[in-house]
Amino acid sequence: MSTDQSGCGAPAGGVRVTKDAAGKEAIVEGRVLRDGAPVGAGYARLLGTGGEFVAEVPLGADGGFRFFAAPGQWTLRVLAPGGVRAERSVSADIGHITTVDVVV
Secondary structure (H helix, E strand, O other): OOEOOOOOOOEOOOOOOOOOHHHOOEEEEEEEEEOOEEOOOOEEEEEOHHHOEEEEEEOOOOOEEEEEEOOEEEEEEEEEOOOEEEEEEEEEOOOEEEEEEEEO
């Protein structure tokens, strides 16, 4: 697991999930892709109702991200170099991994 060196303390791609943790958590994860290739530079943000900032992780080398979220509705925002910005609505539930691939 690597950490981002730009000042964000979150590990690139998000915290790894152990086999037993997935059943106890609400997890939102996925990858960011451009032209079929991973976008390895940028950030994924999790926003709550009303657009309030909740969490951010740098994208992993594989374009991956992962959040442990409270159950409910969320907005996933992706920011990448070149002015790339994309948003997706996601739902998180305990014991479920919500997978969202974002194509930019």
